[in-house]
Amino acid sequence: MGSKGTAMAEGVAARAAAVAILDGVLGEGRMLSDFAGGDLSPADRARALRLAETVLRHLEPADRLLDRHLRKAPPLTARNVLRLAVIECAEGAPAHGVVNAAVEIVRKGKRTAHLAGLVNAVLRALPETGLLDGASPQKMPRWLRQPLVHAWGRDVVSQIEAVQATEPPLDLTLREGFPAPEGELLPTGSLRLRGAGQISALPGYAEGGWWIQDAAAALPAVLLDARPGERVLDLCAAPGGKTLQLAAAGARVVSLDISGPRMARLEANLSRTGLTAELVVADALTWEPDGAFDAILLDAPCSATGTIRRHPDLPFVKDGSEVTGLVDLQARLIDRALGWLKPGGRLVFATCSLLSDEGEDQLSATLDRHPDLTVERIDLPGVEPNWWTTSNGLRLRPDYWADRGGMDGFFLARLRKPA
Known part of the structure; x- marks a missing residue:
C-alpha cells in the first residue's frame, strides 16, 4: 500500500474509532473517559476522541439535517457514521474523502454492510456548503434544562448551550x-x-x-x-x-x-x-x-x-x-x-x-x-x-x-x- 493508501487507512481507523465511541456513549451509556484506544496510535486516539466530542456537541443539529434525507431511522452505528460525516463536512473536511471513509466503515461492519448504499446516497444528497450554518445549539436534556430555565430564564440557558456547543480552550x-x-x-x-x-x-x-x-x-x-x-x-x-x-x-x-x-x-x-x-x-x-x-x-x-x-x-x-x-x-x-x-x-x-x-x-x-x-x-x-x-x-x-x-x-x- 502506498503512502496515500496508508493515510486513507489511518484516517478510516480514527473515524471508525470515533463511531465506536459514539456507539458506546449513545448505545451503552459509557463515558468518553472509558475509551482506552486499543491499537490506535496516540494521534489517532486523540483524533477519534475529538471527533466523537464534536459530534456529541452538535448531535441535535446534525440529526435535524439528516432526518430530511432519511425515510426511517437507520441502526445506531449507521446513524453515527452519518452524524460524523455531517460534522466533518461542516468543519470543512473534503467531502469526497469523508463520504468514501463513511462508506468504507459501514461496508466493513457485519451488521451495517448492507447500508453502504444508503449512507453513500444520503451523504451525496447533502448540500456541499453551509451544512449547519444558522442551526440552533444543541439543547440540554429536559431534566437539566427545565430547572435552569426556572432559575435563570430561557435567554441565559440558550447562552449556556451556545458555549457548550463550542470546543473549550x-x-x-x-x-x-x-x-x-x-x-x-x-x-x-x-x-x-x-x-x-x-x-x-x-x-x-x-x-x-x-x-x-x-x-x-x-x-x-x-x-x-x-x-x-x-x-x-x-x-x-x-x-x-x-x-x-x-x-x-x-x-x-x-x-x-x-x-x-x-x-x-x-x-x-x-x-x-x-x-x-x-x-x-x-x-x-x-x-x-x-x-x-x-x-x-x-x-x-x-x-x-x-x-x-x-x-x-x-x-x-x-x-x-x-x-x-x-x-x-x-x-x-x-x-x-x-x-x-x-x-x-x-x-x-x-x-x-x-x-x-x-x-x-x-x-x-x-x-x-x-x-x-x-x-x-x-x-x-x-x-x-x-x-x-x-x-x-x-x-x-x-x-x-x-x-x-x-x-x-x-x-x-x-x-x-x-x-
Whole structure:
C-alpha cells in the first residue's frame, strides 16, 4: 500500500474509532473517559476522541439535517457514521474523502454492510456548503434544562448551550517565577490557551510551572486563601489541581480521596511540580484525622453538570436520577468536615454543578443545620459582583466570559466556624 493508501487507512481507523465511541456513549451509556484506544496510535486516539466530542456537541443539529434525507431511522452505528460525516463536512473536511471513509466503515461492519448504499446516497444528497450554518445549539436534556430555565430564564440557558456547543480552550494555573506558554491571562489569574498542541512540550511543563485546571475550578482554592504553615485538608482531592494550589501557597496539605488510581495522577503531578502533600486513600465517611485543620476544601462529588462544555457525553449518560443521592452525600461530607475544623476555621464547599440542589439549596440546608456558621464573601480578583448570590455564595456559569470561551459552572461557599 502506498503512502496515500496508508493515510486513507489511518484516517478510516480514527473515524471508525470515533463511531465506536459514539456507539458506546449513545448505545451503552459509557463515558468518553472509558475509551482506552486499543491499537490506535496516540494521534489517532486523540483524533477519534475529538471527533466523537464534536459530534456529541452538535448531535441535535446534525440529526435535524439528516432526518430530511432519511425515510426511517437507520441502526445506531449507521446513524453515527452519518452524524460524523455531517460534522466533518461542516468543519470543512473534503467531502469526497469523508463520504468514501463513511462508506468504507459501514461496508466493513457485519451488521451495517448492507447500508453502504444508503449512507453513500444520503451523504451525496447533502448540500456541499453551509451544512449547519444558522442551526440552533444543541439543547440540554429536559431534566437539566427545565430547572435552569426556572432559575435563570430561557435567554441565559440558550447562552449556556451556545458555549457548550463550542470546543473549550485549555486553562492553566500558573506558579510565580516559572516559565509559562504564551496565552491570554484571564482576570482571575488563569492562563487560557487555544490550540495548545502537545502539552508536555509547552514551556514550563518540565519545570512544574503550571498544571491544567479550568479557570472556574481554580477559584475554590483561591476562596479558601490558604496561608503558609496552615494545616489544610483537601477533601475529595483527586485529580489534584486544588492540592497543588494549596501546596504552592505554602500550606501543610493532607489530600484525601477514595480512588487510588485517581490519587496516582495527583502523586505524578506532585512529583512533576516538586510540591508536597500527604496523600490518603480512604472513604471520607469513615476516615478520621489525627488532628484538627485550620481550613478544609471540599470539592464534593456532584452531577458535574457544570462541565458539559468539556464533557459533552454527560447529557447522554446521565438522567438526573443520581442527584438526590449526591445531595445527601454532599450534606454528610459537609457535616463531617465541619467536625474536623478548629474553632474559627474555615470550610470552602464547592460543586461543579449548575443545579441549585447541589449549590444554593445545599448552602441553605447547611445553615439550617448549623446556624452558628458565617458565610464569608471576600474580594477575589476578576470575580464580578453579580456572580455572588444574596446568601454570599459564588455562582459561576458557563456563559460568563462567553466571548473568551466560557468557564465551567460551579457553586462555592466559604463557611467560618465560630471561634
